[in-house]
Amino acid sequence: GENVEQHPSTLSVQEGDSAVIKCTYSDSASNYFPWYKQELGKRPQLIIDIRSNVGEKKDQRIAVTLNKTAKHFSLHITETQPEDSAVYFCAPKDSSYKLIFGSGTRLLVRP
Amino acid sequence: DTAVSQTPKYLVTQMGNDKSIKCEQNLGHDTMYWYKQDSKKFLKIMFSYNNKELIINETVPNRFSPKSPDKAHLNLHINSLELGDSAVYFCASSTQWGGNTGELFFGEGSRLTVL
Numbered sequence: 001g002e003n004v005e006q007h008p009s010t011l012s013v014q015e016g017d018s019a020v021i022k023c024t025y026s027d028s029a030s031n032y033f034p035w036y037k038q039e040l041g042k043r044p045q046l047i048i049d050i051r052s053n054v055g056e057k058k059d060q061r062i063a064v065t066l067n068k069t070a071k072h073f074s075l076h077i078t079e080t081q082p083e084d085s086a087v088y089f090c091a092p093k094d095s096s097y098k099l100i101f102g103s104g105t106r107l108l109v110r111p
Numbered sequence: 112d113t114a115v116s117q118t119p120k121y122l123v124t125q126m127g128n129d130k131s132i133k134c135e136q137n138l139g140h141d142t143m144y145w146y147k148q149d150s151k152k153f154l155k156i157m158f159s160y161n162n163k164e165l166i167i168n169e170t171v172p173n174r175f176s177p178k179s180p181d182k183a184h185l186n187l188h189i190n191s192l193e194l195g196d197s198a199v200y201f202c203a204s205s206t207q208w209g210g211n212t213g214e215l216f217f218g219e220g221s222r223l224t225v226l
């Protein structure tokens with residue numbers, strides 16, 4: 001089955017700085033790579049996703065980059081704001097079509 | 112106009128009891144899921160139904176039994192509750208099964224506490 005590792009587990013940045021979270025996966029047949037954000041006490045929500053035929057996708061302050069050869073993809077958040085504080089999960093889709101969630105990264109943006 | 116709704120939101124019960132969590136989606140999606148999130152925030156898939164048919168059944172004790180009366184509803188029944196069952200259970204849905212897409216729409220979660 002898919003092995004998913006996410007780093008770092010916690011990340012503290014100053015407001016306005018950038019944050020990068022990396023996700024590595026093992027299933028070379030994975031073809032869909034989303035990132036979810038979960039605020040405290042709330043449900044996980046999709047913030048950005050990328051398919052295997054694309055190397056990078058951007059949506060305002062967030063971007064996702066994919067390296068299929070190395071089997072990793074990363075979430076980039078620029079100009080961080082306090083409301084970006086949350087737990088972020090990667091969830092690559094494996095060859096049996098299941099989304100396998102990483103262990104999460106707790107991002108804290110200090111005002 | 113809630114997309115994925117689950118009840119109850121909180122459940123506190125004694126060990127050995129049986130409890131159910133209900134989930135409904137009004138998005139017209141074909142696929143529904145149950146995920147378990149433990150105290151360390153790990154999100155693990157338990158079951159998935161596509162058009163009322165069970166397609167994923169992870170290594171879950173058979174005390175857990177899902178039931179999908181129609182494609183808009185997926186319920187979870189848990190027998191003989193144990194302390195380790197304490198967690199937040201999320202229901203989710205997606206438009207379809209398979210392919211290189213599949214945004215999950217989660218419900219608000221049901222926090223189960225077993226005493």
